Amino acid sequence: MKFCSHCGAPVTLRVPPGDTLPRHVCDACHAIHYQNPRMVVGCIVEWEDRILLCRRGIEPRHGLWTVPAGFMENGETTFQGALRETLEEAHARVEIDSLYALYNIPHINQVYLLFRARLLDTAISPGAETLEVKLCPENEIPWERIAFASIRNALAHYFSDRKRGAYPFHTGTIEPAPAKK
Numbered sequence: 161m162k163f164c165s166h167c168g169a170p171v172t173l174r175v176p177p178g179d180t181l182p183r184h185v186c187d188a189c190h191a192i193h194y195q196n197p198r199m200v201v202g203c204i205v206e207w208e209d210r211i212l213l214c215r216r217g218i219e220p221r222h223g224l225w226t227v228p229a230g231f232m233e234n235g236e237t238t239f240q241g242a243l244r245e246t247l248e249e250a251h252a253r254v255e256i257d258s259l260y261a262l263y264n265i266p267h268i269n270q271v272y273l274l275f276r277a278r279l280l281d282t283a284i285s286p287g288a289e290t291l292e293v294k295l296c297p298e299n300e301i302p303w304e305r306i307a308f309a310s311i312r313n314a315l316a317h318y319f320s321d322r323k324r325g326a327y328p329f330h331t332g333t334i335e336p337a338p339a340k341k
């Protein structure tokens with residue numbers, strides 16, 4: 161951030177009085193611009209023994225597979241956000257069953273919330289930011305081509321839970337991927 165979104169003056173990065181972390185502070189209007197983690201909401205969508213996967217048509221990870229998920233918008237609930245992303249990315253109408261996984265990803269300032277959901281009908285098709293959608297059985301999951309560690313992790317738990325017939329809540333922290341040699 162370079163300029164104040166209130167008054168347009170340049171901002172400086174410093175620790176405001178009484179605070180503990182550096183913030184973008186406007187010396188003209190004294191606004192303090194806090195930056196906080198963003199919430200990503202999405203669905204693991206079930207249809208019989210399959211789940212809904214989307215191939216990403218946008219960066220990052222263009223061309224790789226994921227479940228429908230995206231940034232929450234202001235003014236919506238986590239449920240509404242997950243339903244909206246699922247509709248936008250796969251034109252899929254679903255009913256949410258339960259909250260399934262929460263992942264902290266502190267190195268990119270994100271929190272993932274993934275719900276289990278049931279597909280209401282199979283009229284699915286790629287949205288504007290999606291190349292391809294499919295209902296994928298476990299033995300066809302492209303594990304090496306899943307876009308994000310959080311999603312790979314959640315799907316691994318999901319298929320393991322499904323074998324046991326119980327879906328407890330999962331939570332964890334995703335660490336940065338080790339640098340490629």
Ligand SMILES: [Zn+2]
Binds near residue numbers: 164165166186189
């Ligand atoms: Zn200002």
